[in-house]
Amino acid sequence: MKIDRSFVQDLQTKEDARAVIDAVIRLAHALGLTVVAEGVENEAQRDILLAMGCDELQGFLFSHPLPAGELFAWFSQRTHTAG
Secondary structure, eight states: OEEOHHHHHTTTTOHHHHHHHHHHHHHHHHTTOOOEEOOOOSHHHHHHHHHHTOOEEOSTTTOOOOOHHHHHHHHHHHHHHHO
C-alpha cells in the first residue's frame, strides 16, 4: 500500500497527517501488506516514518528519478559503499 506524498509532505507540521499515516500503516500491516511512503524529502520525514513502522520509503532524499540505464550503476554504487 502506498502513502501519497501529500501526506508525507505535511508529516512534520500537521497532526492529522501523522494520524492518517499511522492508521494506514497499522491497517496495512493488519492485512499483511507492505507500506511504501512516497515523497520522502528529508531526514526528519524518514525518521518519523521508520518510527511508525513504514516498510519502504521513496523520494528525493534517496535519489532523483533515474533512467533505467542509470539505475543499475546507481544501485551498484550504493550497495558497494554500504558493504
